[in-house]
Amino acid sequence: GENVEQHPSTLSVQEGDSAVIKCTYSDSASNYFPWYKQELGKRPQLIIDIRSNVGEKKDQRIAVTLNKTAKHFSLHITETQPEDSAVYFCAASSGNTPLVFGKGTRLSVIA
Amino acid sequence: GAVVSQHPSWVICKSGTSVKIECRSLDFQATTMFWYRQFPKQSLMLMATSNEGSKATYEQGVEKDKFLINHASLTLSTLTVTSAHPEDSSFYICSASWALAAEQFFGPGTRLTVL
Numbered sequence: 001g002e003n004v005e006q007h008p009s010t011l012s013v014q015e016g017d018s019a020v021i022k023c024t025y026s027d028s029a030s031n032y033f034p035w036y037k038q039e040l041g042k043r044p045q046l047i048i049d050i051r052s053n054v055g056e057k058k059d060q061r062i063a064v065t066l067n068k069t070a071k072h073f074s075l076h077i078t079e080t081q082p083e084d085s086a087v088y089f090c091a092a093s094s095g096n097t098p099l100v101f102g103k104g105t106r107l108s109v110i111a
Numbered sequence: 112g113a114v115v116s117q118h119p120s121w122v123i124c125k126s127g128t129s130v131k132i133e134c135r136s137l138d139f140q141a142t143t144m145f146w147y148r149q150f151p152k153q154s155l156m157l158m159a160t161s162n163e164g165s166k167a168t169y170e171q172g173v174e175k176d177k178f179l180i181n182h183a184s185l186t187l188s189t190l191t192v193t194s195a196h197p198e199d200s201s202f203y204i205c206s207a208s209w210a211l212a213a214e215q216f217f218g219p220g221t222r223l224t225v226l
Contacts, residue, residue: 031212042219044155046214093212094212102154
């Protein structure tokens with residue numbers, strides 16, 4: 001089955017700097033890659049997703065890149081703000097199986 | 112986005128009792144609902160996938176007789192933790208979607224404490 005690895009497990013950045021979180025997946029049939037943000041004590045919420053027919057997607061300060069050949073995808077947050085502090089989860093699915101989540105990255109943005 | 116509710120938000124029970132948790136999709140018909148368990152500072156561990164009107168598919172290592180899942184309608188799925196023990200204490204969170212690999216909308220979670 002699918003296996004998703006996520007790095008780093010924790011990340012601290014200065015406010016205004018960029019943050020990058022990377023995930024790798026094992027199933028070459030995977031074609032859907034969402035990113036979820038979970039603030040402390042709250043539910044995970046989708047922040048951006050990408051499908052395998054696209055290499056990059058951007059939404060304001062957030063972007064996701066996908067390299068299908070290397071089987072990895074990354075989340076990029078630019079101009080980080082304290083409210084970006086949260087746990088971020090990547091996930092992957094082939095369409096015939098449920099999402100498989102990475103272990104999460106705890107991002108701390110230091111003001 | 113779509114709204115998913117979960118009830119109760121927290122529950123404390125005695126060892127040996129059963130606890131039912133409800134997950135409702137409030138504004139869309141969820142053909143698929145998922146149940147996760149999340150330990151402190153850890154990832155979401157998928158317990159089972161349920162489809163309306165059919166038996167749930169449990170992940171390896173999850174006891175189907177202990178964690179009973181019923182997806183009776185397109186807007187409601189329930190998880191019953193039977194004969195709960197302290198090791199079952201955890202944060203249980205559901206999500207709903209219209210497909211296996213589509214966006215999942217998460218409920219707010221239920222914190223279960225078994226004494």
